Amino acid sequence: MSGAKTFLLELHCEEIPARFLKPLTDEFAMAFSAWAAGQGLVTSGLEIFFSPRKLAWRGAGLPASQPDQTDTQVGPPQRMCVGEDGQPTIQGLKFAEKWGVEFGAVRFEQPAGKKEPCAVVTITKQGRPTADLLAEALPGLIAGLHVPKAMRWGNSEFEFVRPIRNILCLLGDQVVPITVDGVAATSTTWGHRLYHRQHPEPVKIASPEVYEAALEAAGVVAGLEGRRTRIAQQLDQLAAEAGGRVVADAELLDTLAEIVEFPKIVRGEFPADFLELPKEVLVTSLREHQKSFCIEGPDGALLPFFLTAANRTDDPAGFVKAGNEWVLKARLYDARFFFAEDRKHPLSDRLEKLKALTFQRELGSYHDKTGRVVALTKALARRLSTDDEHIDRALEAARMAKCDLRTLMVGEFPELQGVMGGEYLKHEGAHEEVWKAVKEHYRPVGAEDAIPGTPMGCLLSLCDKLDTVAGCFAVGLIPSGSKDPLALRRAGQGLVRILWEQGWPLTLADLVEAALKVVAPKATKPEADTREALLTFFKDRVAYQLELAKYVGSVRRSTMAVGWMDLVDLKLRCENLSLFSEDPRFAILGQSAKRIGNILKDEAPLNDFKAALLVEPAEIDLIQHLHRVETQHDIIVTLNNLAELADPLEAFFNAVMVKCEDPALRATRLSLLHRLRQAFLRVADFSLWQ
Template identity: 85%
Template sequence: MSGTKTFLLELHCEEIPARFLTPLIEEFSAAFTAWASDQGLASAGLEAFYSPRKLAWRGASLPASQPDQTDTQVGPPQRMCVGEDGKPTLQGLKFAEKWGVDFSAVRFEQPAGRKEPCAVVTITKQGRPTVDLLAEALPGLIAGLHVPKAMRWGTSEFEFVRPIRNILCLFGDQVVPITVDGVTATNTTWGHRLYHREHPEAVKIATTEAYESALEAAGIVVSMEARRTRIAQQLEVLAAEVKGHVVADAELLDTLAEIVEFPKIVRGEFPADFLELPKEVLVTSLREHQKSFCIEGLDGALLPCFLTAANRTDDPAGFVKAGNEWVLKARLYDARFFFAEDRKHPLADRLEKLQALTFQRDLGSYHAKTGRVVALTKNLATRLSDDMDHIDRALEAARMAKCDLRTLMVGEFPELQGIMGGEYLRYEGAHEEVWKAVKEHYRPVGADDAIPGTPTGCLLSLCDKLDTVAGCFAVGLIPSGSKDPLALRRAGQGIVRILWERGWAFTPADLIAAALRTVGAKATKPEAETTEALLAFFKDRVAYQLELVGYAGSVRRSALAAGWEDLVDLKARCEALSAFAEDPRFASLAQSAKRIGNILKDEALSTDFDGSLLAQPEEKVLATCLKELESAPDQASLLAALANLAEPLEAFFNAVMVKCEDPALRAARLSLLHRLRQAFLRVADFSLWQ
C-alpha cells in the first residue's frame, strides 16, 4: 500500500458553548499531531473546522500505510552467547528466541557505553495500514478531550462536553471503523436543522475535499474564518445602506461567528429617543444583551439601528428582525431607567458608600483605595505642575473615580465603570478636566487600547493602577507563571505605557516608594522585599514595552542592559540605536565591546589616566576618539561617534598589548578602555549586540 490520503473527522453534537470550541479544537489537533509523529505518519498538520454543533479536523497527505520500523536490541556480552567451540550457548539461543530470529541473525558489536562486544539484533516491524492505526487510536484521542465541566447522559459512562449524535470519519474514501459512546462512524453528517425539515436524509460526504461545499449546500458554513469574513462583509454593506459604518468590535465579531452555523446579518431599528442615552450605554447594552453591533454616522453619532446575526440563510417573514427589536427595546428601557435613577443623586453621595465595597481583603474597601489614590495623585501632581487649580481638579477626579461602582448602571454593566462616573459628572456640570479624567481612568485596558487622552486622565490612571499593583505586591499577591488573576501585569503595562508615551520623568523606583508609603501598615511583606519584587516586575514590563513598540532584539537587549529605569532616556537611546541598527560597523563594535569586557575583568580600574604615557599611534588615535565620545551632546551624536570608532578600535587591538610589563603604561591603557566602556554604556551595552 503506497501513496497518501486525506483524513477527515467530524463530531456532530448538541450545541456546544462557544467558549469550549477553540480549546477542544486545539487540544485534539495537538494530541493527533503528537500521535501521528509517534507512529511515523508525517503530515502537514490538521485543518480545523467548527460551528456550534460541529468539531471537525482534516489532515492532508497522510501516508496510506505506516512505514516499516526498525529497532536494534542489545543482549548479553559475546563471551556469554558463544562458547569456546564457536557454538551458541543456551543464553545466546534464548536471546535470539526472545526477538523471534534465528541465531544466525545475531551479530556481535561493541555498542556505545559497553566495555566489550555484545549480541545485537535488528528487528524490522512491518508498517500497518493507517486506517487500522486510526481505528485503534481515535476513540482514545476523542475520549481524552478535556472540558472544565464534562457531562454524562442517560446510562452512558462516556463524558464529553455535549452528547455526540453523529461521527463522520474518512480516510480517503474509506470509512474509519470507530465507535464512540455507542455512535459508529459513517460517511454522512447532518446539516442545518431547517434544511432537514425538507431533506430528512443525512448528508453524504463523497470525498474529504467536498466536505465544506456539501455542508454549505445543507445550510452550514463549517469554517470559522469563512463565517467571520462573511459577517464582516455583510455588516459593512448593511451599515452603508443607512449611510453609516459599524462600531468596530473584534470580540463581538468572533462571538457571532462562533454562535451561528450560517452567517446572515439582519438590520433592525430602535426608537430614536433612546439616543439620549450615552453612546457607551447603547453600545454596551446592544453588545451584552443582544450580541448586536451599533451603527454610527459620519459625525460619529449613533444611528437608531443595530445589526445582529440570524442563524439561518434568510428571514422571509421578518421574525428574527422583529424578535430582536422587541427584546432590545425592553433592554433599552431598563438602561434608561438605570440612567434616570442614578442621576437623582449626585455622584459624590456615593463616596461614603464605597466603604461597604471590598477592594481586596487585606487592602480594605474601595473607600480606602480612593484615599490612597488621592494621596498618590497629590504627590505626583505637585511634581508635574505648580498650578493649584489643576492640582485641585486632579484630586477631585481621584475622589470621584470609583463612585460609579455604587450606581445601578455599573451594577448591570460592570464594563462601564469609570465611563458612567465621567458621564454622570458631565451631566452634573463638573469641570471638563475632571469628568474626562474619571471617564478614561481605566485606560489602557489592553495592549491595543490607547492611554487616556488628557494629562489628568493619564495621571489618575497611573495612580489607580500603581496603587493596585503596589498594594497587591505588599500583601504577597504576586503574579507567577501564567497565573495573574488580578491582571497585575496588564495594570503594570498600563503604567509603563503612560510613562513612555507621556514622557514623564518619574522612575519606577520613585513610584514604588510613593505607592508603598500610601499602603503603609496594610502591607504584610517587608518593604525591601516588596520593592525588589516590584522593580523586577517593572523591568519585565519595560522590556515588553520595547517589544510592543517593535524595536529589534539587539536594540532591546543592549539598551536595557545600559539602564532601564529612566524611560525618557531609554526611549531616546532606543530611537537612536534603531536608526543605526543596520550599520555594519556595529557588529565590529560589538566584538570590540566584548573584548574590552574580557580585558577589564578582575582589574582595579580608574577613570584617570595620563595620556602622555600612550606611545603607539593606534592608542593615541583612540584617546582622541574618546574625547569626541565624551563630548557628544546627544544620543545620535554619540552613536555616530561610536560607529566611527569601530576601525580605530580594531587597529588598537591588532597593534597594542594592553597588559604590558610597564605598570604605568598598563594602567593608562586599562583606564582608556574603561572610559571607552563608560562612554558605550551611556547608550547601550554593545557586548549584547547580536
C-alpha cells in the first residue's frame, strides 16, 4: 500500500449540550495526534467540526501504511554471551532466541552508559496498514474522552455524553471497520431532521473531501466558523433593513453558532412601549430568555425589533417569528413588572436588607462589605480630592452600590447588578455622579471590558475590588495554580487597570495598607503574612498589565526590578524607555551594568569619593557624563544622558583598573561605580536588559 489518504470520523449523536462540543472535539484531536505520532503516522493535524448532533474530525496526509519500525535491544555483556572458545553461550543463544533472530545477527557494541561491550540486536518490524491500526485504536480513543456528566442508556455499559446513533469512519474511500456501543461504522451519515422528512435514506459520503458539501446539501453546515460567519452576515443585513445596527454580543453569536445546524436569522418585533424599559434590561432579557439580539438606531437607542436564529433553512409560514414574538412579549411583561415593583420603594430602603445576604462566610454580609467599601472610599477620596461635596457623593455611591442585589430585577437577571442600582437612583433624581458610579462600578468585568467612564465610578470600582481581594486574602482564600473560584485575579487585574489608566497618585502599597485596616476585624491570618501575599499578588497583576500594554520583555523586566508599586512612575519609565529600546547603546549599557554589578557584588556601598584622585582621562570623562545624569530630573533627557554613558563606560573599563593596589584610589573608583549604578536604577535595572 502506498500514497497518502484523508481520514474522517463523525459521531452522530442525540443533541449534545453546547458546552461539551468544543472540549470533546479538542480532546480527541489531541489524543489522536499523540497516538498517530506514536505509530509513526505523520499527519498535519485534524480539522474539527461540531454541531448540536455531530462531533467530527478530518485529517489529510495520513499514510496508507505505517512505515517499517526498527528497535534496538541491548542484552548481556559480551563475556557472558561468548565463551573462551568463541562459541555462543546458552545465555547468548537465549538472547537471540528471545528476539527471534539467529545468533549471527547479534553484534557486540558498547552502548552509552555501559562499561563494556554488550550484545545488541536490531529488530525491524514491518509497518501495518493504517486502516488496521485505526480500527484497533479508535474505539479506545472515543471511549477515553472525558465527559463531566457521562451517562449510560438502556443495558449498555458504554458511557458518553449522549447516545451515539451513527458512526461515519473513512480512510480515503474505504470504511474503517469500528464498532462503538453496538454501532458499526459506515460510509453514511444523517443530515437535518427536516431534510429527512422528504429524504428518508442516510446521506452517502463518497470521500472525506466532500463531507462538508454533502452535509450542507442535507441541511447541516458542518463547521462552527461557517455558521458563525453566516449568522453575522444575516444579522447585519436584517438590522440594516430595519434602519439600525446589531447590538454587538460576541458571546451570544458563539452560542447561536453552537446550537443550530443550519443558521437562518429571523427578525421579529415587540411593542414599542417596552422601550421605556432601560436599554440594558431589554438587551439582557432578549439575550437570556430568547437568545436574541437587539437592534439600535444611529443614536444608540433601541428599535422595537429583535433578531434570533431558526435552526432551519427558512420560515415559510412565519411560525418561528410568531412563536418568538409571543414568548418574548410575555418575558418583557415580566421585566416591566419587576421594574415597576422595584421603583415603589427607594433603593436606600434595601440597605438594611443586605444584612440577610451573605457575601462570604467569614467576611460577613453584603451590609458588612458595604461598610468596608465606604471606609475605603472615604480614605482614598480624601487623598484624591479636597471637595467635600464631591467626597460626600462618593460616599453616597459606596453606600448604595450593592442595594440593587435585593431588587426583583437583579434577582431575575444577576447580570444587571450595579446597572439596575444606577437606573433606580437615576429615576429617584440622584446626582449624576452618584448613579453613574453605581451603574458602572462592577467594570471592568474582563480583560476586554473598559474601565468605568467616570472618575467616581473608577474609585468605587477600585474600592469594591480592593475589599474583595484583601478580605479574601485576610481569611486565607488565596488563588493557587489554576484555581481561583472567587475570580480574585480578575478583580485584582481590574483594580490595577484602573490605577494604570487613571494615573492617580496612589501606590499599591498605599492601597494594601488601607485595605488591611478595614478588613482587620474579620481577618483570621497574621497581618504581615496577608500584606506579603497581597504585594506578591499585585506584583503579578502589574507584570501582566505591562504585557497587555505590549512593552517588550527587556523594558518590563528592567523597569519592574527597580520599582513597580507606583504605577504612574512605572508607566512613565516604561513609555519613555520603550522609545529608546532599539537604541544599540542600551545593549552596551546593559553589558556595562552587569559588569558594575559583578564588581560591586561583594562590596559595601561606599561614599568615599575623592574626585582629586581620579586623573585618567577616561574616568574624568565618565564623571562629567555622570554629573549630567545626576542633576537631571526630566526622564527623557535622563535617558538620553544614560545612552551617552555607553561609550565613556566602555572606555573606562578598557583603561582603568578599578580594584587597584592604592586603597584610596580603589575606594574612590568603587564609589564612582556605586553612583553609576544608582543613576541607572533611577530608570531601570539595565543588568536585566537583554
